[in-house]
Amino acid sequence: MSRQKQQLGQELRQRLSPIMMQTMKLIETPITDLEEVIRREVDENPSLEIEFQDEHLDFDNEVEDEQDYDGEDYYEKSTYFLADNYEKTLMVDDTFQETLKRQLQALPITERDRFIAEYLLGNLDENGFIEGDNQTIANDLLLTYNIKILPDEIEKILTTIVQQLEPFGIGARNLRESWLIQLENKERNKNNVLATTIIKDYYTELKKRDFDKIKRKLSITSEELQEAIRTIAKLNRKPGYVESIWEEAASQIIPDFIITNTGNSLQLSLNNKFLPKLIINPEDEELFNQFQEKKRKEVDSSDDKFIADNVKKAKEFIEILADRDLTLIKIMSAILEYQKQYFLSGDEIEIKPMILQDIANKVKVDISTVSRATSKKYVDTPFGIIPLKHLFSEAIGDEGTSSREVKQVLQNIIQEESKKKPLSDEQLVAALKEKGYSIARRTVAKYREELSIPVARLRKEI
Template sequence: MLKQQLNFKLSQKLSPQQIQLMKLIQLPTQAFEQRISQEMEENPALETGKDEEDAFDDDFSNEDSYDEDYDEGSEVIETDINVDDYLSDDETPSYKLSANNYSADDEERQTPYASGTSFNQHLMQQLSTYRLDEEEEEIALFLVGSVDESGYIRRELRDIVDDLAFTQNVYTTEKKIEKVLQIVQELDPAGVGARSLQECLLIQLKRKEETPSVVLATKIIEEVFDQFSKKHYKKLLQKFDITEDQLRDAIHEVESLNPKPGGTYSGNTRMVEHVVPDFAIKIIDGELDLTLNGRNAPELHVSREYTDMLKGYKESKDKSKSQKDAVIFIKQKLDAAKWFIDAIKQRQQTLFVTMNSIMHHQEEYFLSGDERKLKPMILKDIADKIGMDVSTVSRVANSKYVDTPYGTKLIKEFFSESMKNDQGEDVSTKEIKKILEITIGEENKRKPLTDDKLAKILKEKGYPIARRTIAKYREQLDLPVARLRKEI
């Protein structure tokens, strides 16, 4: 049997305005500009730029009652909207915003990129200089289309044979594909079309002049590539009966080669991401000065035409049904515009307050640029200082950049966990990683330091860290193990 019961409970739900604000806060500058453009397209009551006149007339005061101007048949309008609320202006309206820190230096400057041809098109153009029969041309075009952005063909020949049969209706053999592949590997840049790093290096070495060091490098790559990649130099010296100088010259030849030939193609520069800093920090007279990018503080106002429409409606004696419908539409657009501009104003304040707190927390770093001066800082530290939620600070830090005297930095990089030093003080893991990086950079490359030795050195410097932690930090810094850092 079904039972009915009544329960009371408290729940917290975000208003549409709060949701809109959170979405705006997490947007970086470029996405924020696109969002403004989208809103202006959807809401004709919203305009950008300086308003030639005040958006409201002082002739209208709150003393005039909107209810007195309506007939008895306009009850819905009377309860839904008061025209005076949109025409009166006792104080500067909140949506009369301007960018106080805007200057000509904040104007958008983008690096133009040449349209050019793609990497694959560049290779296909070179194929036209070869004499190929119809089948060979089909195979060559398919192979070029299989080249990835690094310049490699990472597929087995037998798989290519099947794909040619199913997709191109070309029935061939692995031997024929191997023959055409050699033609593709003659294209520029050198090394393109290789199926492995070993093959890529050999293709480039064969195009070099046959000096003793090049001949030796070719033998090493062909015969003992695995030992070479693991830097077992003693075994190489014994196998080829050579001196350290000869091996050093051969290694130098290999190091001069390009392991990713496709990455050097100029057409790929079009894929570079254009970063626009959301903040700028400058040092003026020994003090830090923070500014918000002017593009984050647009000048927005309500359309003058919409306020004129409301004014005409108020002064009209005979109010038709179509006029009442128009007023409801105008009210919706004005509310949406005001909510949006208020959200932008709150976004500006939230961004500035959050970044200002981060700047003062990391003041020593911003004044010196020394990453060892970075203090431990987590999201909660900043959230407690500014009285906001951790999620709000996360939205500000996650995808925003700041222009500093030491380069453009991602804000979330200033956050790090803390560890205790030998004196019991909290130090940032960023500081420890920087010291580790410097220690490895200063080591004797003929006898690189192992993780155990690195742990002992850092302990002597006052940072008692376990070997496994050293290994973790080294991997995060993209530094190889000691054996792979060894040089002749």
């Protein structure tokens, strides 16, 4: 099966033209990075220029509709502007990412390993956990960057490089692995060793609060167990979440999309108003047109060919930007239609179960395209800026209830519980059932952990 997957990845790469590969990269590129990509392209191509306009920009005009994104005249119609004037737009968690990257730069590793490690850092979720399995990451590196790497190599770079960065615990697959990484980097005293053993060998019992079994299996006293539990409770559940950084980031996000409620309907637009407007050097374009129209039987000089090639590349880049925007607007339009009630009300209960495949089917694109289009993207709504991945959740049971809805109700129940007599997971199951949600106890425990809510015993206030 592994060989078949590798062969499939090679076949896909062979079918992708350089233009298609660049389009895929730009689809994945968030608005925070797009200006740099555009300026780098301008620096490398003398036929591609930025048109600076002095006239006052009209911020009240609606962004062009989907049909306006035409590749042929894109550089004349679409407008890219600088991103540092939009009142809601700043940098997204640059402080945290840059801190990690600076640590990488100080390590004596190869450039290849450094590049892959940075790519893995880009796959961290807001909690600092890695998203995607090793095979998926390897496939993405092959398709996007033409880097051939085995899943085992991914695992090695993850464990020996990424997971050694501070704050310890980032790059883990789950909470259990993150806790073990954190403990590995603490002093090796008796209590920390015991906490490590409990998490490593008795994690299921720990989640079930089966403390008697843990004491019996490890032959330890209640005092020793309590001390170990206190140590575990102090471990970071979200090593990628630094409160001061994320609070700052929340007010410093550049949304990729903007949704406005006009009272009669919801209007969707791309946040392209602050990126540089691109034009092609008129003299170079005239030379290119003459060459294309065969007014010349042959190129007069190597300089002419150089210019013609640059104009061709410039046109291709502008076309790629148009394709990117068209793809993004189609996918976001499908999401808006799918989650219309949520965007109207702002109530998370209204978020319908929705997975990547649902949008892929609706837009008739590959699921990987939807994944790239929604990765690290944000939408500005009438009730705040939210990450697109916040809108995706699986259905629970046959009733079409979203896991996000259940989590919201669960969180509300726990917030309203008596702090002196917090509800056990079994009692939470019963409370959810009273509200019309039939959820298994293990699912309740899973959702509680994902909400970073400790067990009842640790929630109790004395």
